[in-house]
Amino acid sequence: MSDLAELASKLFNANKDSQPKIVGTEKRVRGLLNGQYIFDTTAAKLVWENGFYPNYWIPRSDFLSTVKFGEDKPVSGIDSSTSTLSVDNKSVASLVVPDSFNSELAGYVKIDFKALDAWYEEQAQIVYHPKDPFHRVDILPTGRHVKVEIDGVVVADTGSEGGVMSLWETRFPARWYLPRTAIKWEYLTPSDTHTGCPYKGEASYYNAVINGKEVKDVAWWYKNPTLESGNIVGMLCFYPNKVDTFVDGKAIEK
Structure with missing residues (x-):
């Protein structure tokens, strides 16, 4: 079963109590494929498919003439269908929910976020x-x-200089971002790892070498954080599970 077909089965065959949260938005949302906009809408829906973060579903009526839908293929046991969207010679998979289907998502289309060139x-x-x-x-x-x-x-030790930024993020414990002057740099080496977060930006990492033993990706930092997280630019945060962290002398839980 394809990823989209499996998603359809979860969304529409599940009992009512396990249905995902769906929220409409009036933001203007546009998607780019093969260098061309394929939809332009102010009626997108945010759908929490995995419980961690939402994905956009787009009204089929708001797709532009630049895109062609391939032949719909019904998903076994449900009324929605998998299809392909094409712009010239580039195609991506999609999940289409027909208007007749008894669902908040009737008339909407799901495209994997990473399948498009860009979303706005x-x-x-x-x-x-x-x-x-x-x-x-x-x-x-x-x-x-x-x-x-x-x-x-x-x-790392902030000592009497302070300069710590505390970051409080929904569903996460507090994170402590330390100024670079508090770091014992003789123990850290740059890592090739990079991860991304829409709230903070792209993170880079450091490894630690202690008594000849390397601890991978022990701390992360943001060279160019998002505007909303600009206060942690350049500061380091250590993984609680890879180190022992003491805040005001008290060990924090791993």
Whole structure:
């Protein structure tokens, strides 16, 4: 079963109590495929398919003439269908819910986020995945003293200088971002790892070498964070599960 067919089965064969959350939005949402816009809508829906973050579903009526839908193929046991969207010689898979189907998603189309060249909300490009409107990130300066150890070796200590930023993100424990002057740089080396977050931006990583033993991706930082997370630019945050972190002398839970 294809990924989209499996998604359709989960969405429409599940009992009512397990149906995903669906929220409409008036934001202008546009998608780019093969260098051309394929839809332009202010009636998209955010659908929480995996429970962690939403994906956009687009009204079929708001797809532009630049795109052609391939032959619909019904998904076994349900009324929705998998199809292909094509712009010139480039095609991507989609999931189409017919207007006749008894669902909030009737008349809507799902396209995998990574399948398109770019997505836009108003005039801002969406990076990594759409943001959850119920998800907050608050960044607050704090006078807490933070010390980080690996196998008893201190790799970071804010001491009396402070400068810590505390980051509070929905569903996550507090994160402590430390100024670069608090880092014992003799223990850290740059990592090739990069990850992304729509709320904070692209993260780079450091490995630690302690007593000849390497600990991979022990800390991350943002060289060019998003505007809303600009207060943590350049600062390091250590993975609690890979280090021992003490905040005001108290060990935080791994």
